[in-house]
Every structure is written in structure tokens, then in C-alpha cells.
Amino acid sequence: VDFLLKSQGREEKVQALPLSSGVQLQQGTQKHLVRFLSPVGALRTIELNGESFEIAGFRTEEGTYHLEIQGEFYEVELQEYYKEYFKKQEKKKSQNSTTLLKAPIPGRIVRIDVTLGQKVQAGQSLVVLSAMKMENVLSAPHAGIIQKIGVRLEETLAKNQFILEIAES
Amino acid sequence: MYAFMKKLLVANRGEIALRIFRTCRELGIQTVAVYSEADASAPYVRYADERCCIGPAPAGQSYLHLDRLFGAVQQTHADALHPGYGFLSENPLLSQRCVDEGILFLGPSPESIRLMGSKIQAKSLMMSRNVPVVPGETKAIENLEEAHQKAEKLGYPVLVKAAFGGGGKGMRVAYSSQELEHKLREAQSEAQASFQNGQVFIEKFILSPRHIEIQIFSDTLGNHIYLGERECSIQRRHQKLIEESPSVLLDPELRYKMGTAAVEVAKAAHYRGAGTVEFLVDAQKNFYFLEMNTRLQVEHPVTEMVLGMDLVAEQIRVARGLPLSRTQNEIRPQGWAIECRICAEEPQAGFIPSFGKIRAIREPAGPFVRVDSGICQGQEISSYYDSMLSKVIVWGENRTQALARMIRALKDYKIVGIQTNIPFQLQILNSKRFQEGKLSIQFIEEEKETLFQYPRKHAEKAQLIAMALEAEYRHLRLPLSPPPRSAPSRWKSTSF
Numbered sequence: 002v003d004f005l006l007k008s009q010g011r012e013e014k015v016q017a018l019p020l021s022s023g024v025q026l027q028q029g030t031q032k033h034l035v036r037f038l039s040p041v042g043a044l045r046t047i048e049l050n051g052e053s054f055e056i057a058g059f060r061t062e063e064g065t066y067h068l069e070i071q072g073e074f075y076e077v078e079l080q081e082y083y084k085e086y087f088k089k090q091e092k093k094k095s096q097n098s099t100t101l102l103k104a105p106i107p108g109r110i111v112r113i114d115v116t117l118g119q120k121v122q123a124g125q126s127l128v129v130l131s132a133m134k135m136e137n138v139l140s141a142p143h144a145g146i147i148q149k150i151g152v153r154l155e156e157t158l159a160k161n162q163f164i165l166e167i168a169e170s
Numbered sequence: 171m172y173a174f175m176k177k178l179l180v181a182n183r184g185e186i187a188l189r190i191f192r193t194c195r196e197l198g199i200q201t202v203a204v205y206s207e208a209d210a211s212a213p214y215v216r217y218a219d220e221r222c223c224i225g226p227a228p229a230g231q232s233y234l235h236l237d238r239l240f241g242a243v244q245q246t247h248a249d250a251l252h253p254g255y256g257f258l259s260e261n262p263l264l265s266q267r268c269v270d271e272g273i274l275f276l277g278p279s280p281e282s283i284r285l286m287g288s289k290i291q292a293k294s295l296m297m298s299r300n301v302p303v304v305p306g307e308t309k310a311i312e313n314l315e316e317a318h319q320k321a322e323k324l325g326y327p328v329l330v331k332a333a334f335g336g337g338g339k340g341m342r343v344a345y346s347s348q349e350l351e352h353k354l355r356e357a358q359s360e361a362q363a364s365f366q367n368g369q370v371f372i373e374k375f376i377l378s379p380r381h382i383e384i385q386i387f388s389d390t391l392g393n394h395i396y397l398g399e400r401e402c403s404i405q406r407r408h409q410k411l412i413e414e415s416p417s418v419l420l421d422p423e424l425r426y427k428m429g430t431a432a433v434e435v436a437k438a439a440h441y442r443g444a445g446t447v448e449f450l451v452d453a454q455k456n457f458y459f460l461e462m463n464t465r466l467q468v469e470h471p472v473t474e475m476v477l478g479m480d481l482v483a484e485q486i487r488v489a490r491g492l493p494l495s496r497t498q499n500e501i502r503p504q505g506w507a508i509e510c511r512i513c514a515e516e517p518q519a520g521f522i523p524s525f526g527k528i529r530a531i532r533e534p535a536g537p538f539v540r541v542d543s544g545i546c547q548g549q550e551i552s553s554y555y556d557s558m559l560s561k562v563i564v565w566g567e568n569r570t571q572a573l574a575r576m577i578r579a580l581k582d583y584k585i586v587g588i589q590t591n592i593p594f595q596l597q598i599l600n601s602k603r604f605q606e607g608k609l610s611i612q613f614i615e616e617e618k619e620t621l622f623q624y625p626r627k628h629a630e631k632a633q634l635i636a637m638a639l640e641a642e643y644r645h646l647r648l649p650l651s652p653p654p655r656s657a658p659s660r661w662k663s664t665s666f
Contacts, residue, residue: 002637002640002641002644004637004640006630006633006634006637007633008629008630008633015634015637017637017638017640017641019642023638024637024638024641024642026634026637026638033634035634035635035638037642041642041646042530043529043530043586043587044530044532044584044586047635047638049631049634049635049638054628054631054635055584056635057530057532057584057585057586058586059529059530059586059587060639060640060643064640066632066636066639066640067586068632068636069584069586070628070631070632070635071581071628072580072592072593072596073593073624073625073626073627073628073632074518074589074593075626075628075629075632075633075636077632077633077636079633079636079637079640105519105520105522106522106523106525106553107553111359131363132523133523133553133556133557134360134364135339135360135407136356136359136360137520137522160525
């Protein structure tokens with residue numbers, strides 16, 4: 002398999018070759034050797050170029066890796082070299098500039114601070130979601146105009162339920 | 171005559187229920203767990219000698235339901251009840267019901283709970299006993315106009331606080347009169363939702379104080395002692411995150427003053443059992459009575475670690491009518507203890523609770539590390555209850571050693587499947603200001619720029635490792651050639 006490695010704004014092709022007790026990764030002229038020191042599981046010791054790490058993590062059904070390395074958390078969405086190439090071609094055609102605000106947790110809407118068509122600043126409070134007896138203020142990720150409001154006061158929301166839409170101004 | 175205790179029921183869940191059961195097992199007391207349908211397979215339920223389902227997941231229909239709790243008491247013939255913390259622990263009706271049914275209650279009398287439960291009444295009582303309190307009137311706010319007048323008189327910022335609250339819920343700071351109405355509403359609605367009582371009052375907001383509390387213990391023979399302090403200044407939205415004992419700030423003189431004030435509070439409340447008197451302490455070392463918690467605290471292990479004393483065992487002694495096991499002179503703290511609360515939440519995403527299944531877990535161990543945990547592999551973390559999963563407590567000869575030990579323990583703590591605040595805890599522990607012990611309850615707010623700068627040293631390594639894992643995954647699951655058809659499956663060839 003060929004992947005894309007992203008580092009410092011650059012993208013580079015990496016070729017992965019399974020070996021008997023690990024994987025060899027070829028990045029240009031550079032070779033990385035990954036060895037698995039423990040069997041498949043959520044907690045593993047993995048050696049990368051001779052340095053060993055305790056890795057806690059899992060693969061989602063979509064193929065995203067959630068990895069914890071020495072107290073740092075990474076969500077790695079692997080990009081296959083050829084798929085990315087085609088995606089880029091398509092992306093050039095369309096530009097999407099609205100943001101959908103969804104409920105990050107299940108809860109109840111206890112306050113709506115904005116109205117349809119209102120201009121908002123980045124960080125401005127939009128709605129207040131009550132969950133686990135705490136009131137959570139959801140604020141605008143960027144400046145824009147409220148395009149759509151999909152909730153009513155006192156409405157109970159499921160996780161990821163649509164709340165409102167902001168168009169970038 | 172001392173009462174016997176044969177079987178104790180814990181009217182609580184999670185790590186605290188398990189922690190109490192462990193002491194009971196050491197003392198040869200039988201244990202009963204009560205649980206909601208959401209907790210049927212929780213570790214504490216399995217650990218108990220007997221278990222009783224008391225209703226569906228919402229706490230109002232289970233852990234907060236007095237009749238169902240006492241149904242379990244009758245069914246199991248328990249002769250004692252421990253309330254834990256949270257839920258009904260500070261509801262006088264639970265203590266009263268135990269009195270009425272002749273059950274030993276591991277806590278104070280309903281009168282003491284009622285008295286200290288009303289923040290307003292408690293404050294007036296302290297004033298009459300010359301215990302210093304935070305400036306502000308001890309009367310519930312009736313309308314907005316009155317709130318404005320009172321706030322103006324005290325001077326902004328002011329703190330709007332639930333009269334029957336706790337755990338940081340129903341509290342808001344208003345920095346100006348423009349903010350007051352809005353903050354008042356928020357505090358009232360949160361108080362109503364959390365405590366079924368929307369009454370709030372206003373007091374002066376003390377800038378950048380420390381939160382330092384004194385553990386007290388009283389028996390039924392009139393002995394009251396204090397067991398040193400706990401520094402709990404590291405808080406977020408009034409929820410404690412890190413607690414330690416002793417406090418960097420306290421010298422023997424201040425410790426003595428606060429300790430005797432706390433004992434004064436216990437005497438005034440005719441107290442029995444374990445209690446905590448919370449104080450705010452400003453930079454000039456002035457201290458103000460904040461409130462008394464009439465129960466075992468979440469952070470009680472730090473006191474246990476510096477004293478070598480089991481506070482639950484002590485509660486059992488007191489409930490049986492025995493005298494305290496130590497006198498004031500025998501309370502000699504040693505070394506330094508720190509506790510970190512591990513919560514299922516995403517600090518990177520505004521501390522929203524994290525739900526899901528725990529796919530794998532490995533808890534820290536090793537010298538002087540204690541983990542009070544209520545979770546296990548395969549457990550579903552739901553949105554019904556508090557987000558706290560466990561507590562890590564360490565002991566060291568001094569603060570520096572304890573800190574290094576805590577950092578090691580948290581790095582060893584692996585929880586897969588849900589997000590936790592461990593990375594955030596590490597950020598605090600590694601910060602220069604925390605290491606210097608310059609704490610205040612505004613610590614997180616004041617240091618947020620550095621605290622939320624998570625190190626990302628391993629970003630490239632994470633990608634490489636993920637690639638290797640994906641290559642392994644595909645290699646193991648997608649063999650190059652399909653298995654030969656001639657080999658029959660062993661499953662199919664087995665005949666029944």
C-alpha cells in the first residue's frame with residue numbers, strides 16, 4: 002500500500018511493505034523499520050527505528066487510527082496516495098464555505114442566542130446545551146451569518162444532531 | 171454498649187462504592203451493592219457480596235429514589251448504610267430514614283446535614299461563632315432589583331451561588347452589573363435542575379484565592395479532631411481536578427488556626443463522623459469559611475495517605491458508637507500525597523463529556539501508587555452519571571518526589587476507547603507554576619494559554635506507526651490467495 006505522509010506542510014509518498022515481525026516503510030530514499038513487540042491488541046509495544054513506544058489505541062470502522070503515544074493523542078486519518086490524487090482533482094471544482102454546528106453531546110437546548118440572518122463573530126455564543134446538569138455554551142468557530150437554525154428551545158438533541166448553519170462572511 | 175455491624179449497603183455507585191466495599195471486606199463486614207440498569211455489570215456491583223437492582227438508569231428513578239433504596243435495605247437485611255458522596259449523601263431525608271428504620275447511618279444526624287446544607291444558615295452560624303466568612307449577606311435573592319443593590323454594595327466581581335448546592339453546580343461569577351441578570355438566571359436554572367431548589371445568594375468574589383479544606387472527624391462521645399488540610403485549588407468550573415496534602419501555603423501556625431476553626435464548626439453543628447470544612451485563603455493568608463461538606467469527600471485518600479489511616483474504617487467505628495482511634499496529638503502527617511481525578515472528557519474540545527465503550531485499560535501500579543477506580547474493560551461509559559472514572563493517588567517523601575511519581579503513574583495509565591483528561595492533567599503537573607506551588611482557584615483560567623498547548627512531538631511518528639498498523643491489518647485480513655476450497659470447515663464437519 003502507498004500512503005501520504007504529511008509533515009510541515011509537505012506531503013510525501015510512503016510505501017508500506019509487511020515483513021515477518023513488522024513493516025518496512027519506504028519514504029523516498031529513507032527507510033523506516035517498524036517492529037511489533039507485542040501481538041495485535043489495543044495496548045502494544047512498537048519499535049520505530051530502534052526506539053520503543055507503548056501505544057494505546059484502536060482503528061475505527063472507517064479506518065481512522067486513534068493513537069496515544071507518551072501521553073499525546075493523535076487521530077490519524079490515513080490517506081492513500083492514489084485516492085488522494087483523485088480527490089484533489091474533484092475538490093478543485095467545488096468550494097464549500099458553510100459550517101454545520103452539531104451537538105457534541107446529547108443534551109437539551111436551554112438558550113438560543115442568535116436569530117436567522119444574524120452576523121456573528123468568532124467565539125460568540127450561539128446556543129446553550131444542558132447536559133449532565135452542566136450548561137455548555139456552544140460558540141461560533143468563525144465569523145459569519147446564521148443561515149439556518151434547526152432547533153427549538155427546550156428541544157432534546159441526540160449526539161451529532163444538527164443545530165445550525167453558519168455561512169462564512 | 172457498642173452496636174454491631176454485619177452488613178453494609180452503599181447507596182452509591184462507581185469507585186466510591188468499591189472503595190468502601192474493600193474496607194468492609196478487610197473488616198469482615200458483608201456488603202450490598204445497589205445499582206441501576208445501566209450499571210448492572212460495573213466492577214463495584216460484582217465485587218459486593220450481594221447486589222440489588224433499584225431501577226432504570228436515570229438517577230431520579232434509582233440512586234436518588236429513597237423508597238427503592240430502602241426496599242433494597244429490607245430485602246437484604248442490611249444493618250448499616252453508607253451514602254458515599256453526591257446523590258443522596260447530603261440529603262437529610264436519607265439520614266432521617268435510617269434513624270426511623272433503625273439502620274446505622276455512616277454520616278451525621280439529619281439535623282447537622284440540614285443545618286450545613288443550607289449555605290445561608292451555615293454562614294450565619296459561623297459568624298456567631300467568630301469563624302471568618304466571605305463578605306456577603308446571608309439571605310436568598312428574591313428579585314433582580316435586590317440582586318443589583320446587593321452586588322453594588324459588595325462591589326464587583328460577585329459570586330452568585332446556589333443556596334442548597336455543592337459540587338460547583340449553580341455557581342456563576344458576575345464581573346459587572348451588565349452580566350448580573352444573565353448569570354443570575356444561569357445559576358438559578360442550574361440550581362433548580364441539580365438540587366430541585368433554585369434559591370441563590372450573592373457574596374463577594376475573592377480574587378485568586380486558594381481553596382484549602384480541613385478534614386475533621388467527630389465521634390458520638392464528644393471528641394472532635396482535625397486531620398490536616400487538603401489543597402484543592404486546581405479546579406475547572408468549580409470542579410476539583412487535583413488535590414494534595416499538605417498545602418504549600420500552610421505553616422504550622424495557620425494550620426493550627428484553620429484546624430481549630432474547623433473543629434469549632436464541627437462543634438457548632440453537633441457533628442458526628444467524617445466531614446470537611448472548606449475555606450478560601452487569600453494571598454495574605456486570611457481564611458474564610460466557605461461551606462461544610464457533611465460526607466466523605468472524593469479527595470479523602472490524600473489525607474489517608476499522609477496519615478496512614480483508613481477514613482472509611484474510622485466512619486464505621488464512629489457509627490458503631492466507638493471512640494475515635496486517635497487523639498489530636500496522634501495526628502502526625504508524613505510526606506506528601508497528591509490525587510488526580512480521571513474524567514471521561516475531551517479537554518481539547520472544551521471538556522465535553524466523552525462517551526463510549528472502554529476497549530482496553532491498564533491502570534498504573536508500582537511503589538506508593540493507589541488507584542481508586544470504578545471501571546473495567548468492556549464497560550460502557552454513559553451520559554447518565556458524573557464523568558469521573560477513577561482517581562490516582564500517590565505518596566512521596568516530599569512534593570517533588572510525589573509529583574514525579576504522579577507524572578510517571580499518569581503516563582502509565584492507558585485507557586482505550588474513550589477520551590480522558592489525563593493529557594490535561596499532565597499539562598498541569600508539568601507546568602512550571604504548578605511545580606512551584608503557586609496555586610489559586612483561577613490557575614487554569616490564568617494559565618490557559620500554556621496549558622492548552624499540547625505537545626505534539628510525535629505527530630510524524632504517529633503517522634508512520636498508523637501506516638505500519640494499517641499495513642499489518644490488511645496483511646492479516648486480506649491474504650493474497652483465498653483458502654483452498656477442498657479443506658472443509660471444522661465447524662461444518664462437527665455433527666450434533
